[in-house]
Amino acid sequence: MAKASSRYVCQACGAVYARWAGKCDACGEWNSMVEEAAEPVLPKGQKRGGGRHIDFVGLTGMSAPPPRRTTGIVELDRVTGGGLVPGSAILIGGDPGIGKSTLLLQATASLARGGKAAYISGEESVDQIRLRALRLNVGDAPVMLASATAMRDILASLDSADAPDVVVIDSIQTMFVDNLDSAPGTVAQVRASAQELIRTAKRRGFTVVLVGHVTKEGMIAGPKVLEHMVDTVLYFEGERGHQFRILRAVKNRYGATDEIGVFEMTDGGLVEVANPSELFLADRRQDVSGAAVFAGMEGSRPVLVEVQALVAPSPFSTPRRTVVGWDSGRLAMVMAVLEARCGVEMAGADVFLNVAGGLKIAEPAMDLAVAAALVSSLTGVPVPKDAVVFGEIGLSGEVRAVSQMDTRLKEAAKLGFGRALMPARRKKAAKGGVDIEMTELAQLSELTLLLD
Ligand code: TYD
Numbered sequence: 001m002a003k004a005s006s007r008y009v010c011q012a013c014g015a016v017y018a019r020w021a022g023k024c025d026a027c028g029e030w031n032s033m034v035e036e037a038a039e040p041v042l043p044k045g046q047k048r049g050g051g052r053h054i055d056f057v058g059l060t061g062m063s064a065p066p067p068r069r070t071t072g073i074v075e076l077d078r079v080t081g082g083g084l085v086p087g088s089a090i091l092i093g094g095d096p097g098i099g100k101s102t103l104l105l106q107a108t109a110s111l112a113r114g115g116k117a118a119y120i121s122g123e124e125s126v127d128q129i130r131l132r133a134l135r136l137n138v139g140d141a142p143v144m145l146a147s148a149t150a151m152r153d154i155l156a157s158l159d160s161a162d163a164p165d166v167v168v169i170d171s172i173q174t175m176f177v178d179n180l181d182s183a184p185g186t187v188a189q190v191r192a193s194a195q196e197l198i199r200t201a202k203r204r205g206f207t208v209v210l211v212g213h214v215t216k217e218g219m220i221a222g223p224k225v226l227e228h229m230v231d232t233v234l235y236f237e238g239e240r241g242h243q244f245r246i247l248r249a250v251k252n253r254y255g256a257t258d259e260i261g262v263f264e265m266t267d268g269g270l271v272e273v274a275n276p277s278e279l280f281l282a283d284r285r286q287d288v289s290g291a292a293v294f295a296g297m298e299g300s301r302p303v304l305v306e307v308q309a310l311v312a313p314s315p316f317s318t319p320r321r322t323v324v325g326w327d328s329g330r331l332a333m334v335m336a337v338l339e340a341r342c343g344v345e346m347a348g349a350d351v352f353l354n355v356a357g358g359l360k361i362a363e364p365a366m367d368l369a370v371a372a373a374l375v376s377s378l379t380g381v382p383v384p385k386d387a388v389v390f391g392e393i394g395l396s397g398e399v400r401a402v403s404q405m406d407t408r409l410k411e412a413a414k415l416g417f418g419r420a421l422m423p424a425r426r427k428k429a430a431k432g433g434v435d436i437e438m439t440e441l442a443q444l445s446e447l448t449l450l451l452d
């Protein structure tokens with residue numbers, strides 16, 4: 001008889017191997033394999049003919065969808081697509097110490113004032129959480145608080161008709177299912193715990209919010225398995241040294257995925273930032289070279305940020321390229337186009353690029369702002385201080401139109417900018433009454449001339 005043996009499971013993608021290996025063949029991750037006891041085989045009696053017939057129904061016939069539960073934290077509600085959907089599962093990932101517990105305790109407290117909300121922590125004791133609640137000024141909210149890690153107990157408490165409306169599990173890595181041998185935090189445990197919680201949430205109609213820690217390599221332990229299981233995946237990110245925190249939706253079955261919520265970490269907890277542009281531009285020094293204000297879009301919301309560049313002669317044979325908040329491949333492309341199409345020499349120089357405020361930009365629309373900051377740093381000519389810059393750059397040096405130009409212009413005008421360096425607009429007539437001078441650029445070389 002075959003002996004029940006152990007198996008090796010990749011903690012990054014969940015692939016199973018009979019032998020340990022340094023690298024997972026399925027996802028290419030190194031050092032991600034952990035030994036686990038072999039799982040019991042599926043229950044018997046699943047062969048054909050043993051099942052019950054399911055009922056098929058039509059698409060029509062739904063009663064009105066249950067209302068979403070708004071948390072009262074506007075930035076959080078926006079990112080979730082307008083509030084928490086009953087019966088859904090949300091995963092909030094982020095580095096340790098970024099503020100996940102703080103955000104969720106504030107949200108739970110706010111939800112508890114309008115319904116039943118539970119906060120189950122596997123990381124902190126009840127008194128620690130009470131202390132935190134006092135500091136956050138929500139010490140009197142009727143939150144159902146518990147410190148527990150055994151899934152058996154948690155499920156027994158939640159699987160009843162008077163289950164809370166919202167349950168926060170902080171964090172899913174501390175939970176364990178006692179009929180599995182592997183340690184808490186392994187893929188098997190995380191997956192089994194999440195599965196049971198999600199199943200109970202669907203049956204009882206509560207929203208379950210799972211907190212997930214991100215490992216050093218930037219992944220939620222068992223990331224792929226969890227991301228597929230939940231309805232919504234949010235990431236809470238930000239630079240440790242900065243006070244800004246950004247909540248970003250990366251998957252959402254009930255809303256758009258490009259929305260962000262901006263918070264500021266203060267000594268009284270997380271405070272919503274209604275107008276991020278003002279905050280991101282607060283420390284801006286005007287009239288210095290090597291900086292440009294980019295008029296960007298984050299989801300449906302325009303956000304102005306400052307891009308800073310430093311181009312300096314390099315003491316090394318291989319010059320350094322350091323990028324914070326943007327894609328380094330995209331920087332290489334902008335530099336190559338500047339060299340090839342505009343004759344701007346940067347090959348022997350160290351280049352540093354930084355998006356101020358700790359925001360990460362993914363839009364190609366930032367190309368032109370990056371080019372402006374680079375050229376300005378090189379020539380020492382400041383970008384006009386009342387100008388915003390946006391536009392995508394093509395490989396032949398052309399400046400391409402980007403989406404939502406009117407929204408960007410309106411935000412810039414609102415914050416007192418008088419000028420925009422931007423792509424040519426197709427519909428010249430349709431000008432929505434924005435009081436801003438538009439300098440339309442067709443070629444990148446027109447920008448380098450401006451800053452010469
Ligand atoms: P926390 O929510 O515990 O992070 P996570 O759950 O993501 O691990 O946040 C901890 C950090 O937040 C800690 O460094 C202290 C800081 N903090 C404040 O600055 N102000 C506050 O009011 C609170 C509660 C925390």
Ligand code: MG
Nearest residue numbers: 100101123170
């Ligand atoms: Mg925490």
